[in-house]
Amino acid sequence: MKPTLRTVLLSFVVASLLAACTMGAAxxxxxxAINTAIVQTQMSQALAQATVNSNSLTxxxxxxxxxxxxxxxxxxxxxxxxxIDQAVAEAIAAxxxxxxxxxxxxxxxxxxxxxxxxxxxxxxxxxxxVEYAEDLIAEYYDLYSDLAYEMIxxxxxxxxxxxxxxxxxxxxxxxxxxxxxxxxxxxxxAEESIAQLETAAQTAxxxxxxxxxxxxxxxxxxxxxxxxxxxxxxxxxxxxIPTDKLTALQSAFSFxxxxxxxxxxNKLSRDELLALAQLGKNAQAGFQQxxxxxxxxxxxxxxxxxxxxxxxxxxxxxINRGRENVNGFESSLGSRPDFSGAGGGRxxxxGGGRxxxx
Numbered sequence: 001m002k003p004t005l006r007t008v009l010l011s012f013v014v015a016s017l018l019a020a021c022t023m024g025a026a027x028x029x030x031x032x033a034i035n036t037a038i039v040q041t042q043m044s045q046a047l048a049q050a051t052v053n054s055n056s057l058t059x060x061x062x063x064x065x066x067x068x069x070x071x072x073x074x075x076x077x078x079x080x081x082x083x084i085d086q087a088v089a090e091a092i093a094a095x096x097x098x099x100x101x102x103x104x105x106x107x108x109x110x111x112x113x114x115x116x117x118x119x120x121x122x123x124x125x126x127x128x129x130v131e132y133a134e135d136l137i138a139e140y141y142d143l144y145s146d147l148a149y150e151m152i153x154x155x156x157x158x159x160x161x162x163x164x165x166x167x168x169x170x171x172x173x174x175x176x177x178x179x180x181x182x183x184x185x186x187x188x189x190a191e192e193s194i195a196q197l198e199t200a201a202q203t204a205x206x207x208x209x210x211x212x213x214x215x216x217x218x219x220x221x222x223x224x225x226x227x228x229x230x231x232x233x234x235x236x237x238x239x240x241i242p243t244d245k246l247t248a249l250q251s252a253f254s255f256x257x258x259x260x261x262x263x264x265x266n267k268l269s270r271d272e273l274l275a276l277a278q279l280g281k282n283a284q285a286g287f288q289q290x291x292x293x294x295x296x297x298x299x300x301x302x303x304x305x306x307x308x309x310x311x312x313x314x315x316x317x318x319i320n321r322g323r324e325n326v327n328g329f330e331s332s333l334g335s336r337p338d339f340s341g342a343g344g345g346r347x348x349x350x351g352g353g354r355x356x357x358x
Contacts, residue, residue, distance in 0.1 A: 081140070085215070110189065116176050119172075273311070
């Protein structure tokens, strides 16, 4: 704790003694009373300010506590990106608070044991969020590395800056440990120790500012990436149109089987997305031309838009929602007809015969 209050009080005492030595007798009694009141007011103000300083020194950030376990595969790409964006913002803010408090405790070129503990509270907070942001980015890589090319490049750059910030936070930790060890031994701190701590804080602050500047467009990059995927699949045209109701249904179940197979690892690649888009366009054309009710089955033309709907969900990174849509669509189509008599094999899927459930 800085000895601000002690210094202020000592100054007031000295001033009061000097005033007493120069004062006369009875004519200045009223003046003495006024001076005493002024000094008491100033002392009260100094005490109040010292209390504020003490509170600012001992006020600690809330200790971050892990929330409930999240199954990241159940989140949309946008939801996971929002978590990353928030964690990066928290890491930046906590690092800036850490560096600000390093400057606060070293402004008098001295550091106490209490001040080391004070800075550590903010350091732990920053360290937690840097690690949390890195973990979330790793989850994103695992789920979308083969689908979101532009976003992966953006996160690579953010991750590199998080690593730099983590290194400088480690330097702050090392300096604090060195200072703490010196104080525990009852030795005087060397100027170099405090300078090293301040240098590490300055570097960490620079890293935080650079990360803030580069991470601010992350969500925009995500939106552009998703729109690029949507544009890519929207340009695909049918290349193997079914020739009747039976082959139209066959192409639809081929689409569903392929989708479920692609999602068996809980992720989707760009190649798998494009393949599904092609199968979907073929099946959609068949439903539009031959989907009406007949002896084979009820009207399925109403489901022609389902193929685009599902593929658009996949393109937007709504993998779990797309999976649920696939399962619901399959239930809506009912039992599979006997495809053994379908002509031309499986449209868009190659090979003949009756497809089995995966």
